[in-house]
Amino acid sequence: MVDRQARKRLAVVGAGLIGTRHIDIIARSNDAQLAAVVDPVAAAAATAKSHGVPWFADLRTMLADDIADGVVVASPNQLHVEHGLQCVEAGLPVLIEKPIDSDARRARRLVDHAGALGVPVLVGHHRRHNPIVKAAKERLDAGAIGTIVAASGMCWLYKPDDYFNVEWRTKQGAGPVFINLIHDVDLLRYFCGEVQSVQAVQSNRTRGHEVEDTAAIILQFCSGTLATISVSDTIVSPWSWELTAGENAAYPNTQEACYLLGGSHGAMEIPSGRIWSNPGKRSWWEPIGHDDYDVTSDDPLDAQISHFCRVIAGQEKPLVSGEEGLRTLLVIEAIKQSAQEAVPITVSSTPERSSEF
Ligand SMILES: NC(=O)c1ccc[n+]([C@@H]2O[C@H](COP(=O)([O-])OP(=O)(O)OC[C@H]3O[C@@H](n4cnc5c(N)ncnc54)[C@H](O)[C@@H]3O)[C@@H](O)[C@H]2O)c1
Numbered sequence: 001m002v003d004r005q006a007r008k009r010l011a012v013v014g015a016g017l018i019g020t021r022h023i024d025i026i027a028r029s030n031d032a033q034l035a036a037v038v039d040p041v042a043a044a045a046a047t048a049k050s051h052g053v054p055w056f057a058d059l060r061t062m063l064a065d066d067i068a069d070g071v072v073v074a075s076p077n078q079l080h081v082e083h084g085l086q087c088v089e090a091g092l093p094v095l096i097e098k099p100i101d102s103d104a105r106r107a108r109r110l111v112d113h114a115g116a117l118g119v120p121v122l123v124g125h126h127r128r129h130n131p132i133v134k135a136a137k138e139r140l141d142a143g144a145i146g147t148i149v150a151a152s153g154m155c156w157l158y159k160p161d162d163y164f165n166v167e168w169r170t171k172q173g174a175g176p177v178f179i180n181l182i183h184d185v186d187l188l189r190y191f192c193g194e195v196q197s198v199q200a201v202q203s204n205r206t207r208g209h210e211v212e213d214t215a216a217i218i219l220q221f222c223s224g225t226l227a228t229i230s231v232s233d234t235i236v237s238p239w240s241w242e243l244t245a246g247e248n249a250a251y252p253n254t255q256e257a258c259y260l261l262g263g264s265h266g267a268m269e270i271p272s273g274r275i276w277s278n279p280g281k282r283s284w285w286e287p288i289g290h291d292d293y294d295v296t297s298d299d300p301l302d303a304q305i306s307h308f309c310r311v312i313a314g315q316e317k318p319l320v321s322g323e324e325g326l327r328t329l330l331v332i333e334a335i336k337q338s339a340q341e342a343v344p345i346t347v348s349s350t351p352e353r354s355s356e357f
Pocket residue numbers: 013014015016017018019038039040041057058059074075076077079097098099124125126
């Protein structure tokens with residue numbers, strides 16, 4: 001039997017779309033127990049009641065009660081740093097939903113402050129917890145395709161038209177680069193290393209909203225790897241992580257690949273788990289075949305919560321630290337700037353700190 005006392009007590013801040021998923025996962029976890037729900041709206045009070053835990057309209061009040069070992073922040077992007085700072089100042093490790101914030105300068109302040117206090121910050125780029133990603137990463141690191149020369153990624157989705165009835169989703173600050181592509185950029189950073197520079201173009205031609213519906217991007221990695229990635233929320237297609245990885249039953253699974261990685265000794269399809277190579281001499285005239293490795297998808301949000309508990313217990317280091325979340329955000333900011341100014345942008349490694357807080 002699982003010792004309930006050993007379970008880490010986690011509070012969830014923001015009980016909206018993703019926050020309620022975290023709440024459900026924590027409630028049935030063997031590693032965690034739900035300590036509190038923090039969200040000013042009445043629906044959140046009802047959620048807390050249904051789980052038999054205290055409800056708070058405000059994070060500071062919850063922190064003063066000393067009832068949690070860690071906090072999951074799933075509030076709107078613009079509040080992430082403010083909430084993160086309150087947690088680390090109270091000495092509580094915090095798992096912040098992606099993006100770490102909507103502003104890299106604010107995020108820098110949080111990462112530095114948490115580092116100085118020695119309190120872990122994790123960012124919810126949950127795909128890295130998927131066994132599919134771990135399997136691909138292990139093989140790439142072991143040289144399964146040699147040196148990665150180029151990569152190609154697709155995030156082509158069709159969001160139903162009524163998705164855009166919510167006004168903020170059509171305005172600056174939203175858009176598929178910030179909402180969706182950030183996950184793909186994070187995974188490509190995981191596979192290929194740091195991004196040195198980006199060139200991007202974007203278009204709102206199909207939907208006509210203020211914000212882009214489609215973007216195409218060239219990434220140059222510090223390693224020399226080149227990548228092309230594109231994102232659209234207005235393409236009917238089987239090629240996106242959502243429809244290929246099978247990690248969320250809400251989406252059909254097309255069993256296709258959405259990333260192709262090309263190396264000096266082979267090529268890899270992800271998430272379908274296929275590695276192509278010449279069995280003999282490397283040459284386009286020689287036979288080429290593939291080995292398929294097993295890919296069992298799992299709910300990475302579950303794995304992320306268990307990992308968070310082990311970080312709180314001091315047993316593991318964050319897989320996606322605040323610094324990692326910040327670096328992914330810096331690439332997204334560079335992509336947006338490149339698209340706006342129609343020039344290549346070098347990705348900043350040290351944004352100034354904001355003095356906003
Ligand atoms: N990892 C993923 O795949 C994934 C998926 C969806 C959303 N997200 C991220 O999660 C975050 C939340 O997104 P969502 O779609 O659940 O949004 P949402 O609007 O459904 O939920 C946000 C919740 O935060 C609450 N809130 C607002 N101000 C608050 C405050 N001061 N204190 C506490 N709670 C407050 C709101 O009342 C709301 O219930 C965003 O950062 C988003 O980018 C991540």
